[in-house]
Structures are given as structure tokens and as C-alpha cells.
Amino acid sequence: MFIDTHAHVYSEYYDDISSVLKESSVLGISKVICSGVDHKTNVELLNLAETHENMYITLGIHPESVNNYTEEDLLFIEKHLDNRKTLAIGEIGLDYHYDGYDKEKQIKLFRKQLDLAQKYNMPVVIHSREATQDTIDILKQYNLKGVIHSFSGSVEVAQIYIGLGYKLGINGVVTFKNAHIKEVVKSLGMNHFILETDSPYLTPEPLRGKKNFPGNIIHIANFLSEYLDISKEELSEITNANIKSIFDKFI
Ligand SMILES: [Zn+2]
Known part of the structure; x- marks a missing residue:
């Protein structure tokens, strides 16, 4: 059984x-972790997770939502961190x-959530x-653990994140012909990586070009x-095991 650690399964x-979710489960994806990107999706995911047993969620304001968020949106996240389905704060960061x-x-919003x-x-x-560089410099100032989602950097950058307590999320990109990430995975070993689809984006081969969904973890x-x-x-x-080492609330 596999877990999709990063997807955007919501009405948008x-x-x-x-x-x-049912189709994914039939294909052997036992759980799907969906990430909110703004207040609207955070609210929707909390509701969806109530009624879908195999859906877990993370709550956050994405850097591309930096122009629209309010302080109330951050308070809302804070208030729902103790929900049994909320595994982490995300997706947050810099773009x-x-x-x-x-x-x-972006940096201000990122720091508030860290x-x-x-x-x-x-x-x-x-x-x-x-x-x-900014992401590394900022994460170094905290003592956190988590996931660098859709990692596509070098072995050297991977090692810095690993040293800071992070696992690296890899997705359909690894199946693309010229993707260098597969060599990074080979040289560092699977102990540092977790799988994600980033649905609806980044559909793996041999389905590239079609709309992605969590069941496609199988192709990765x-x-x-x-x-x-x-x-x-x-x-x-x-x-x-890597997933459980990061998401403590995961059963
Ligand atoms: Zn995402």
C-alpha cells in the first residue's frame, strides 16, 4: 500500500x-494527504476530511496566495491544527x-507559518x-521537520535539507525522460524520499498529458x-516509514 503525500483533491x-479517492484506494493508495493553499481550500479540506476516512490534510497559505490572505486566515489555521486529520502546516514557502x-x-508570510x-x-x-537559498537560510533558523515537496534540486541541496530534518517529496517528474532527479534519488537512496502526485499536476509517464490523480502513485x-x-x-x-517519521499524527 502506498500513500500519496501531496495532492490537491478539491472542487477547484x-x-x-x-x-x-475510491478509485485511488482500489489501486492500492491507502491514504491521500491533501494540502490547502488558501483560506477557501483550507475550509473545504477540513470538511472533506470529516467525511472521507482516507483523506488527511495540511493547512496553509501558499506563497502565490500572499496578496490575498488575511490575519484571520492564519488564526483559522491555528484554530484547526488540533483537528485529528490535520497532519502539518502547508503548503507554505517561497516562489x-x-x-x-x-x-x-512572501518571507513574512512564510515566517508567520513557521x-x-x-x-x-x-x-x-x-x-x-x-x-x-532563501528557503534554506530561513529553515535554518527553526528547529522543525517536514517535507520539501516536489524536490528537484541537486545532491548537495538535498543533503542540506536532509541535514535540517526534512524528507524530499518526489512525483511524476521522476518518470520524465530527462529529469535529473532520478540520479539524485539513486545516489542518496530512498531513505530520504517520499512519494507524491501533486495532483492534478505533474502526471507521470506513461499518462503524461492527462489529468493526474492520487492513484497514479502506482506509476511512480x-x-x-x-x-x-x-x-x-x-x-x-x-x-x-519515512512518512511516519515526519507526520507524527499519522496512524
Ligand atoms: Zn502542491
Whole structure:
């Protein structure tokens, strides 16, 4: 059994959420961790997790929501951290890819949520895009653990994050022909990695181009099992142990 550690299964992307989760479960995905990105999705995920036993959630304000969030949105997150389904604060972080999202504002929002994680001793789910140095410099000032989601950096950067207490999330990108991340995984070993789909984005081969869903973890697992020459049982054992080492509330 595999766990999808990062997906965005909510009404913005899927019409029939119950079917998406059921189909994934039939394919051997026992649990799906869905990440909120703004107040609207945080509220929706809390409701969905109430009625869908295999859905777990993380609550956070994504850097691309930096222009629209309010202090009340952060208070709302703080109030729902003790929900039995809330595993972490995320997805939070820094994204310098697009203009229009002020860096200083992003850093301020990121720190506020890291402060919350520290205060409540919660793991964090980190989004970092074209912002590696700032992300590392900031995370070094905290004593947290968590996931660097959709990791695509070098072995050297991976080692820094690992040293800080983080696991690295890999997704469909690893199955793409020219992706260098597979060599990073091979040289460091699966002990530092967990699997995610980032649904509805980043659909793995051989389905690339179609809409992604948590069941496609199977294709990522198939690829890694062959590429690393380990059985799928072993792969699921290692990744599930890695997941449990980060998300303490996971049963
Ligand atoms: Zn995401």
C-alpha cells in the first residue's frame, strides 16, 4: 500500500471527489494527504476530511496566495491544527518564479507559518521554487521537520535539507525522460524520499498529458522499483516509514 503525500483533491479541480479517492484506494493508495493553499481550500479540506476516512490534510497559505490572505486566515489555521486529520502546516514557502508576488511579503508570510509550526510542534510542507537559498537560510533558523515537496534540486541541496530534518517529496517528474532527479534519488537512496502526485499536476509517464490523480502513485512506484531495482513491497515499506517519521499524527 502506498500513500500519496501531496495532492490537491478539491472542487477547484475535481467534480466527484469521493470517486477520485475510491478509485485511488482500489489501486492500492491507502491514504491521500491533501494540502490547502488558501483560506477557501483550507475550509473545504477540513470538511472533506470529516467525511472521507482516507483523506488527511495540511493547512496553509501558499506563497502565490500572499496578496490575498488575511490575519484571520492564519488564526483559522491555528484554530484547526488540533483537528485529528490535520497532519502539518502547508503548503507554505517561497516562489520567485512569477512577478507580482513581493519577496519580502512572501518571507513574512512564510515566517508567520513557521512560527506557528514551532509553537504547536507541527511538521511543515514546503513549496520552494527558484528560492532555494532563501528557503534554506530561513529553515535554518527553526528547529522543525517536514517535507520539501516536489524536490528537484541537486545532491548537495538535498543533503542540506536532509541535514535540517526534512524528507524530499518526489512525483511524476521522476518518470520524465530527462529529469535529473532520478540520479539524485539513486545516489542518496530512498531513505530520504517520499512519494507524491501533486495532483492534478505533474502526471507521470506513461499518462503524461492527462489529468493526474492520487492513484497514479502506482506509476511512480513502478518506475522507481525498476530504476532502483527494489521490489514494490520494499519501496512501500521504506516510504511509509519515512512518512511516519515526519507526520507524527499519522496512524
Ligand atoms: Zn502542491
